[in-house]
Amino acid sequence: MTKKTRTKNAPTWGDHTKLVRGGLERTAFGETSEALFLNSGYVYDSPETAEKRFMGEDDGYVYGRYGNPTVSMFEERLALLEGAEACYGVASGMAAVFGALACQLKAGDHVVSSKALFGSCYQVITQILPRFGINHTLVDGGDLAAWKAAITPQTKCFFLETPSNPTLDVIDLAAVCEIGKAAGVNIIVDNIFATPILQKPLKFGADVIVYSGTKHMDGQGRVLGGAIVSTKKFKEDMLKPFLRHTGPSISPFNAWVLLKGLETMKLRVEAQSISAETVAQHLGATKVIARVIYPFLDSHPKMALAKKQMSMGGTMVTFEVEGGKAKAFDVLRRLRLVDISNNLGDAKSLMTHPASTTHRNIGPEARAMMGITDGMLRLSVGLEDIKDILDDVKQALAG
Numbered sequence: 350m351t352k353k354t355r356t357k358n359a360p361t362w363g364d365h366t367k368l369v370r371g372g373l374e375r376t377a378f379g380e381t382s383e384a385l386f387l388n389s390g391y392v393y394d395s396p397e398t399a400e401k402r403f404m405g406e407d408d409g410y411v412y413g414r415y416g417n418p419t420v421s422m423f424e425e426r427l428a429l430l431e432g433a434e435a436c437y438g439v440a441s442g443m444a445a446v447f448g449a450l451a452c453q454l455k456a457g458d459h460v461v462s463s464k465a466l467f468g469s470c471y472q473v474i475t476q477i478l479p480r481f482g483i484n485h486t487l488v489d490g491g492d493l494a495a496w497k498a499a500i501t502p503q504t505k506c507f508f509l510e511t512p513s514n515p516t517l518d519v520i521d522l523a524a525v526c527e528i529g530k531a532a533g534v535n536i537i538v539d540n541i542f543a544t545p546i547l548q549k550p551l552k553f554g555a556d557v558i559v560y561s562g563t564k565h566m567d568g569q570g571r572v573l574g575g576a577i578v579s580t581k582k583f584k585e586d587m588l589k590p591f592l593r594h595t596g597p598s599i600s601p602f603n604a605w606v607l608l609k610g611l612e613t614m615k616l617r618v619e620a621q622s623i624s625a626e627t628v629a630q631h632l633g634a635t636k637v638i639a640r641v642i643y644p645f646l647d648s649h650p651k652m653a654l655a656k657k658q659m660s661m662g663g664t665m666v667t668f669e670v671e672g673g674k675a676k677a678f679d680v681l682r683r684l685r686l687v688d689i690s691n692n693l694g695d696a697k698s699l700m701t702h703p704a705s706t707t708h709r710n711i712g713p714e715a716r717a718m719m720g721i722t723d724g725m726l727r728l729s730v731g732l733e734d735i736k737d738i739l740d741d742v743k744q745a746l747a748g
């Protein structure tokens with residue numbers, strides 16, 4: 350690899366430049382696009398070199414589970430965008446969520462988490478971590494007194510999603526981080542719905558940010574991936590010792606797809622957010638809709654807060670139809686352009702019924718506690734022409 354002399358001024362670049370050029374390291378061949386290093390192992394010119402590498406006394410890679418040059422470019426690009434010291438690429442968003450929690454927790458520890466969570470995040474906190482003796486308290490993310498009251502001497506982490514999947518709850522990042530900091534706990538933010546384009550949780554005091562690269566980073570429904578953004582110290586002391594030995598490594602190919610996806614992420618997320626806001630406004634004026642949830646709509650209870658901590662309202666719109674599951678399924682069946690899919694952040698508009706898909710496993714009680722109803726539908730707004738998206742949603746609802 351050649352030296353990255355041209356990235357010297359990278360921290361002062363704008364987001365578009367960071368996303369196109371951040372972390373770029375060319376080989377001696379001078380390729381324009383980032384190289385894909387599709388290898389699992391590395392060779393050494395002598396046993397002494399191998400030993401030195403393993404001792405950390407010689408720069409260089411030792412094994413695919415420990416690192417890869419393409420993965421490093423992805424990690425550097427994302428860290429640069431976040432204004433963070435470090436990033437660790439992993440196999441999926443859930444590998445990021447579980448890794449960020451498990452790397453720092455042990456039996457007897459306690460986690461405080463917002464209750465409105467993606468189904469698998471809820472399972473990790475309420476079902477999987479307790480099997481290892483790690484306890485939790487779920488709080489209403491908007492109730493600052495509840496965050497404070499839930500802290501015990503054993504509390505090590507706060508975990509929260511904002512906006513949350515699928516109810517688009519917005520949590521006051523600065524206030525919750527202040528409470529966490531005062532108690533000396535690590536604050537982990539799942540920033541998947543907001544994306545690093547629209548919200549930068551580090552600015553509000555978060556310690557660790559988790560991402561599913563599968564969503565907006567790829568943005569074209571191709572690969573799974575994830576990332577954990579943190580300080581260098583957290584990466585060295587917590588993430589590396591845990592992740593290197595437990596093995597949720599991202600494939601170099603997937604990291605390469607995400608790296609290329611990052612180049613256009615700001616353009617896509619901003620265009621999709623403009624369309625999402627238009628769809629939300631339209632749905633807000635439609636009689637058959639019982640409720641529309643979108644962070645930048647006047648009707649959202651936390652609109653002012655959302656506007657303070659997000660630069661746009663995001664690519665996701667959630668709404669509720671009168672008539673429960675049967676009516677929600679009718680709407681899905683009638684779609685002609687928008688696909689039925691539980692993925693999100695894609696160039697293609699996708700709609701899902703959370704109660705029977707992403708949040709099916711958590712059961713009716715947990716769904717009720719999170720405010721997920723049987724008539725709720727979640728729309729991930731894509732890059733199609735807004736007229737076509739609106740026409741499709743209108744005709745599906747009109748039926």
Ligand SMILES: Cc1ncc(COP(=O)(O)O)c(C=O)c1O
Pocket residue numbers: 441442443444446467469470510514539541542560561562563564573574575
């Ligand atoms: C809020 C949130 N966190 C985590 C994940 C998990 O990401 P992945 O599917 O890449 O594991 C998702 C996926 O939908 C999500 O919506």
